Amino acid sequence: MRLLQLKHELEAHGLVLRGAFEVGPEDHVPPLAHAMPAAALVLVGNVGSSLWPQFAASPEYCDGRRDPLDRWSQRIGDALAARYGARALYPFGGPPHYPFQRWASRAESVHPSPLGLAIHPEHGLWHAYRFALAIDQMPDDLAPTPEYASPCLGCAKRPCLDACPVGAFTGTEYRIGACMLHLRDTPGGACMQLGCAARCACPVSAPSRYDSQHAAFHMQAFVIAQSSE
Ligand code: B12
Ligand code: SF4
Ligand code: SF4
Known part of the structure; x- marks a missing residue:
């Protein structure tokens, strides 16, 4: 190859x-x-x-x-x-x-x-x-x-850890239950429409952020997958 x-x-x-x-x-x-x-x-x-x-x-x-x-x-x-x-x-x-x-x-x-x-x-x-x-x-x-x-080594403020509206990321774990409740309660909200707010808060390579349609597709797929588990 x-x-x-x-x-x-x-x-x-x-x-x-x-x-x-x-x-x-x-x-x-x-x-x-x-x-x-x-x-x-x-x-x-x-x-x-x-x-x-x-x-x-x-x-x-x-x-x-x-x-x-x-x-x-x-x-x-x-x-x-x-x-x-x-x-x-x-x-x-x-x-x-x-x-x-x-x-x-x-x-x-x-x-x-x-x-x-x-x-x-x-x-x-x-x-x-x-x-x-x-x-x-x-x-x-x-x-x-x-x-x-x-890139995280030079990122003292770690804005990704403060951006989640329900504090789902603690730095050592991801509280998926809290995240899922928020996503289901706010289908028109920023996370569902633009992608995870914590991920969006990262300053590294902001121009590479997913287009809104692409981001919304992943968030919907994520909620559907969790709902069927
Ligand atoms: C199970 C799983 C989930 C679970 C649990 C994730 C978890 N952290 O436990 C759930 C359903 C929650 C999930 C969610 C998402 N996931 Co996911 N998930 C997976 C999956 C299928 C398996 C992970 C696993 O258990 N691996 C088994 C172990 C043995 O593999 P490993 O590589 O050695 O494990 C490493 C990682 O698990 C990592 N890790 C896991 N948890 C944590 C936590 C911390 C703090 C750190 C530092 C590292 C870490 O460390 C391990 C050692 O290197 C992978 C695909 C895959 N096959 O790897 C995608 C994967 C990790 N997910 C991915 C993504 C993108 C997501 C979502 C963002 C999806 C979305 N909505 O777009 C969400 C995140 C939700 C959010 N709010 O942001 C991507 C990550 C890409 C990347 N840049 O790293 C992967 C690789 C899938 C892919 N197709 O690329 N996911
Ligand atoms: S905001 Fe980005 S660069 Fe900073 S710690 Fe979080 S993931 Fe790493
Ligand atoms: S999708 Fe929204 S609620 Fe879920 S972890 Fe990311 S910022 Fe928090």
């Missing part, structure tokens, strides 16, 4: 190559076909609202059925896996969950933030992962990952 070629293919879907790394036993990547161990893992996701135009025009978004973004991701991930002889792994569908945030920190310079979301030096909190491709050989053009310090 050449990462440059994959990168171009992903661009057509609004997806972004999020890095790759050589797999070790501590990464807990499942085996490929015939129990062959994976040699490398390639991560794919979105930065800002990169995927929104393509996803919003997709059959999955328009068919009114459940989990459109997961189904869209799966269609693209499965097709790429078949073409590259890879195994596609998804962040959804658990538990158990594949450790995507841990894998992300192996693939590129992201760090845990006080909100639990991984923070990226360029995209801040406005990025996520759609799938990973496990492959049997190292990509020909894998470059070393540059290391950047976490």
Whole structure:
């Protein structure tokens, strides 16, 4: 596999190559076909609202059925896996969950933030992962990952921890019950319409914030998923 070629293919879907790394036993990547161990893992996701135009025009978004973004991701991930002889792994569908945030920190310079979301030096909190491709050989053009310090280290005021209207983030835990009550009580409120206020309060890479339609889609999906649990 050449990462440059994959990168171009992903661009057509609004997806972004999020890095790759050589797999070790501590990464807990499942085996490929015939129990062959994976040699490398390639991560794919979105930065800002990169995927929104393509996803919003997709059959999955328009068919009114459940989990459109997961189904869209799966269609693209499965097709790429078949073409590259890879195994596609998804962040959804658990538990158990594949450790995507841990894998992300192996693939590129992201760090845990006080909100639990991984923070990226360029995209801040406005990025996520759609799938990973496990492959049997190292990509020909894998470059070393540059290391950047976490932006949170230089953020003394930590405005993300003060912005939630119901104090759902304590710095060590996320009180999902309090958050969910607020979201259900205020369907027209800022969190539901523009995205989590704590996430929006982070000053890092404000221009990468999700477009309002994209943000509202995720918040609605989040409430629907929690309501059906
Ligand atoms: C379960 C889950 C949730 C649960 C619980 C999350 C939790 N913190 O416990 C719920 C439903 C609450 C949730 C909510 C959201 N989630 Co979520 N979630 C997951 C999921 C499916 C599994 C996480 C997990 O348990 N992993 C298992 C462990 C073993 O994996 P790990 O990588 O080793 O675990 C690391 C993280 O869990 C992290 N971590 C977890 N909690 C905390 C808390 C703190 C304080 C810190 C520092 C670190 C940290 O540390 C671990 C070690 O590295 C992941 C996808 C995935 N498969 O990873 C998405 C994921 C973490 N979620 C994601 C997102 C975006 C959200 C939402 C913002 C969705 C939305 N509305 O848009 C919300 C947050 C709500 C809000 N108000 O902001 C993204 C995060 C992207 C990023 N930039 O890091 C992920 C990676 C999914 C994706 N497709 O990219 N989520
Ligand atoms: S507001 Fe500061 S501490 Fe919070 S996520 Fe952003 S950079 Fe990190
Ligand atoms: S979505 Fe709103 S209520 Fe929920 S944690 Fe974020 S700021 Fe708090």
